Amino acid sequence: SNTEFYALNISNPQGSIAILGSVEINEDVTDIYVKDGYAYVATDDGSASQTGNEIRRINLSTYMVEDTGNLSDSAEAFAVWFQGSHIYAGTDSTSSEIQVLQSGGESGWDVPRIVETVDLPGSNDMNDIIISGDYAFAGRDTTAGQPEFIVFNISDPFNVTVAGSLEVGSDVNDLYMMGNYVYIATSDNNAEFQIINVTNKTAPTLTGIYNTSRTKDGLSVTGSGSVAYLGTEQDSGQTNNELFLINVSTLSSPTLYSSLEVGSNVIDLSNGSENLFIGTASPNQEVRTVDIANPATPSIVYTYNVTGSRIVNGILYDSSSKELHVTMTASGNNPNYVIFDVSNEVNFIELGGVVTTGDYNMHTLFVGFAGRTFVIAVTNDTGAEFKVIDTTVVESPFVRSSLDIGGDGMGVATTGSYMFVVGTADSQELIVITWGAPEVPEYARFGIYTSEEFSSDSDTTAWNTITWEQSGTGVIWFQTRTASSTGGTALATWMGPNGPGTYYSSTGSTIAISGDATGTRFMQFAAYLYGSGSATPILDSVTLDYSM
Structure with a gap:
């Protein structure tokens, strides 16, 4: 077979x-x-x-x-x-x-667990987080006397530290990284779009700003090449646009390519293969596709109305599967997490969805962990804000597990097998989550240590006692054997105090010599160690006393 x-x-x-x-x-x-x-x-x-x-x-x-x-x-x-x-x-x-x-076993995410938290000064909410290499970059609401842009060193997920920060003077609502620069969307009415140089992680600096000439907050930001895309709050009127395409060819002085009237808050953005997907607060046109082939003349080429009156708070395109993952506010029995087939970006096909308790918050979606089997999202569902959604079968996704993170989740990013979540919890603005049971110490329950051969340099050696020192928790027993020539012990009989099959269990025991031993010049001992699995005995030293 x-x-x-x-x-x-x-x-x-x-x-x-x-x-x-x-x-x-x-x-x-x-x-x-x-x-x-x-x-x-x-x-x-x-x-x-x-x-x-x-x-x-x-x-x-x-x-x-x-x-x-x-x-x-x-x-x-x-x-x-x-x-x-x-x-x-x-x-x-x-x-x-x-x-x-x-x-990568699916069962691992059945038990997500918190392994680290970071408490920042002040009590203002964190809004979003992104990761590049050993560093995470996060934004928070305005905090008097405290920076709103934070750089974390995450090289050790179990010991995250603040590496650097920058006082922005306004809410940092969204972030996007391009090389050594981070684009941020802010509540500053004179600088809704800002570019931060993070080449020096310990001392980030402001490189450039763009003022939309509106009084509405920047809510979302992304980028592609020399173009940055900024989404803002709704500005009343047909000429007061909410989507801005910004030329960032010169980082120190970004300029406007064009803007587009959306008629709603542009809450989240995601780059498609050819177009830009936007999530909005419009109850009849929550998800839209924007043609950005020419940044000077963007246009809305497709809209999708999800069931119920919703606000889309998270939108993320998965290029490997050509699927669009959308999270939104709750609405009765209607799914508030939905997967779309967007292989045709101007004709969405709804594949599946799941109803979860609570609203999904802004920028709270990560797709593709473990080969696109899981989607990680954070919500305001008290006691279960962190959610793992199994999308193995896209037609019927389900919540595989959840975790209480002590406050609303507002943003999530990942590196390796660790999820970094920011939110509203005052004492743990940053939370590190991994999966699987904690790696508690586990030892073999039994082991044998066989020593090398020891030579007394005398054929008339009398072996007297065996003593040992041990620590840890458990039991150690011994046996000995002798021979007249090197290598001969391999053929000799293992002995305890009362012959073969017995063991020295008390330190200071008298050594017994086998009646069929070829001699006593060479000696060897074996230690038998017994532990509980959660603890182990440790053999510190062995002394063989002999006379000639």
């Missing part, structure tokens, strides 16, 4: 051993580790350099491979261990013998 993985029922080891299930791997299975209903399998395809899927995760309820992992250096896997949310692989690589993989 060419089946390499089997699960066997050994409840009656002296009777029949039945096969519970099996999996065809098509490669040699070199090691297995089982935990929480899954088997983590190391494989070797027998070639000089394996090219992928060296680690597999098997669901032991269905006996199906649900996940695979690729090692670097074309390495083959020969050992595997899983703990918390990481897989540890022992390999044949000459440069990275031990490799650590992040388990």
Whole structure:
């Protein structure tokens, strides 16, 4: 059958051993580790350099491979261990013998957990966050005497620090990064669009501003090439536009390409493959497609009216799937998270949606984690503001899990397996969330340490006592064996105080010599360590006392 993985029922080891299930791997299975209903399998395809899927995760309820992992250096896997949310692989690589993989298993996000929070001075709300490399950039409401633009060092997600900041003097409502510059949408009536130089993360500086000549706040911002797109609050009148296309070819002095009348708050923006998608507060035209091929003459080429009177607060285009993910305010039994097929950007097809409690807030959507299986969103749903939405089947997405973050979530961004959320909680304006059970210490319950051979340099040696020092928690027992020549101990009988099969359990025990020992010049001991799994004994020293 060419089946390499089997699960066997050994409840009656002296009777029949039945096969519970099996999996065809098509490669040699070199090691297995089982935990929480899954088997983590190391494989070797027998070639000089394996090219992928060296680690597999098997669901032991269905006996199906649900996940695979690729090692670097074309390495083959020969050992595997899983703990918390990481897989540890022992390999044949000459440069990275031990490799650590992040388990992408769907079950991980069933238990999102907070691993770090940051409390900023003041009590004003955070509005949005973006990430680039080891740094996160966030904006907050105006705070007297405090900066509204914050740079966080997130190189260690468990120890996030403030790297730098800038006093803007107004609410920072949205951010978009382009190279070493961050575009921000603000409430400053004289500078709704601003450009911040973040080349020096510890000392960001203002590079340029654009004044829309209106008195409405900047709400949303994005960019592409030499054009920045700014969405603002609604400004009454057919000539008071809400979408601005700004020329940022000269960062120090951005100028207007053009503007467009939308007739509503432009709350969020997302770049499509050819057009710009905008989310608005218009109850009949919540989502629109804007033709931006010529930045001097943008035009609305498509509108979509979602069911119910809504405000769209989050909109994000996924270029890999050509889907548009939209979050909005709640409206009865109508979905407030919806997925659209926008392969034709002027003819949306609604694929699926889900009704969740509470409103989704501005800029609160992240799409594509774990191969577009999950969507991460934040809401004002008290006690469950952070939500993980499973979109494996786009026609029927569902909330896989949620988490209480102590206040409304206002923005979310990601790096690796960590989600960075900002919101309204005064004591934790920034929250770092990851998934999977905490990686509590876990040890093997049993292990054997076999010493090297020790020579007394005398054939008439009398071995007297074995003493040892130990720490930690657990039990350590010993056995010894002797021989007349080097290498001879390998054939000798292991002895305890009362012969073979017994063990020295008390330090200072008298050493017993086997009656069939070839001599006593060479000595070897074995230590047997027993722990609980959550704690381990530690062997600190061993002393073998002898006389000649």
